[in-house]
Amino acid sequence: MQSQQYDVVIIGGGILGLSTAMQLSERYSSGKIAVVEKESELASHQTGHNSGVIHSGIYYRPGSWKSKFCVAGVQKLVDFCDANEIEYDRCGKAIIATDESELGRLQDLYERGVANGVQGLEIVGPERLAEIEPHAYGVKALWAPRTGIVDYVKVAKAYAGRFQEAGGEIYLGAGVSNIIPTSGIQEVQTEKGSILGRHIINCAGLYADKVARLMGEETNLQIVPFRGEYYTLKPDSQYLVKGLIYPVPDPRFPFLGVHYTRNIHGQVEAGPNAVLAWSREGYKKSDVKLGESLDMLRFPGFWKMSAKHWKTGISEMNRSYRKNVFVRDLQKLIPTISGSDLDTGGSGVRAQAVAKDGSLSDDFNILQGNIAVHVLNAPSPGATSSLAIGEYIVDLAIEAFGIATDN
């Protein structure tokens, strides 16, 4: 890779970096574009550790980036999967109110979904719920028949394949350690040597804030990693879940609450919770990186967030360490489930941007500069929205970088 020069260097080979790379290469065929990824495999972090749900756009405030990107992204994603023979299943999702106190919020979700243009939403009673999910319990449920499941690693790798066919280059094992401006060109220093780029697109996920700071961007956001742990239903217990079963989420948090997900490979997962991780890629409880922990403790937003949400933090930790507490929450949705139905599963780490005032960023945050575009917050439904977000980033880049496109 030594000293190769590119028009655009994209940092991060997750689903957003790769969607952006593919779409940029389609619209800028004369451009030299590279993706640099620190791992030896693409899609190794959030993209490869998520729930695999194709969200339909119910939860998000009308007018927010989440609602715009998700609603536009679903159709683009499904069309892409059809065109590239990637298996997906629109198995539907039931969001269940398990007691009367949740009915108001369930109705609000229905209204949000309708306002966002989500098709086919219905509030159903216990009889219809029993047809949809025979083992679930609920006072009422919001049935979203268009929600689906897919393997996002496959999707991301298909984006990568299309990018490479268009002449794009991908460097693996090339973690970016520094970016130095030298006479209008950025020298991107990586573990594999340096490459030069006229412009940069930062899609570094859990490290996006650090990459932005390497380029001198003064942002008031810092990524705080939240691990989501899953259990897996044992093969003999998988009959308990037909599709996707979710609780009514707590509107104070950007997470959806522990749920059941049948994935595209047929396994059923229960989770994820949301516990603070002591390293940005801390997939296990024992994963601690001193430097990253200190970084977090030095950030004023961390303490303000902790002061606001310490009770929830403690109860999440309690649920993380005590399987019976996790099971008790799962039983609200499926009363007959027990600890013996569950094996310990995998985990994912969310790159949650937190502001200096301690607020959790609840929407996508994409910063446009003259030399670079930075994706500073890309929470769920980032994978569902990947094509819509990539298209938006390419529009921004074309305008900001003054790129002469093919059309």
Ligand SMILES: Cc1cc2nc3c(=O)[nH]c(=O)nc-3n(C[C@H](O)[C@H](O)[C@H](O)COP(=O)(O)OP(=O)(O)OC[C@H]3O[C@@H](n4cnc5c(N)ncnc54)[C@H](O)[C@@H]3O)c2cc1C
């Ligand atoms: C537990 C969990 C469940 C989720 N469930 C869903 C879901 O069901 N549906 C949905 O739509 N969304 C879901 N999401 C959100 C979705 O996964 C993310 O929005 C999406 O994957 C973000 O993609 P990304 O490319 O920005 O990040 P990532 O996939 O994390 O990719 C970033 C890449 O940058 C690389 N990188 C970082 N630093 C450097 C560096 N210095 N140099 C080079 N490379 C670097 C990393 O190695 C990584 O490959 C979930 C997320 C999590 C964590």
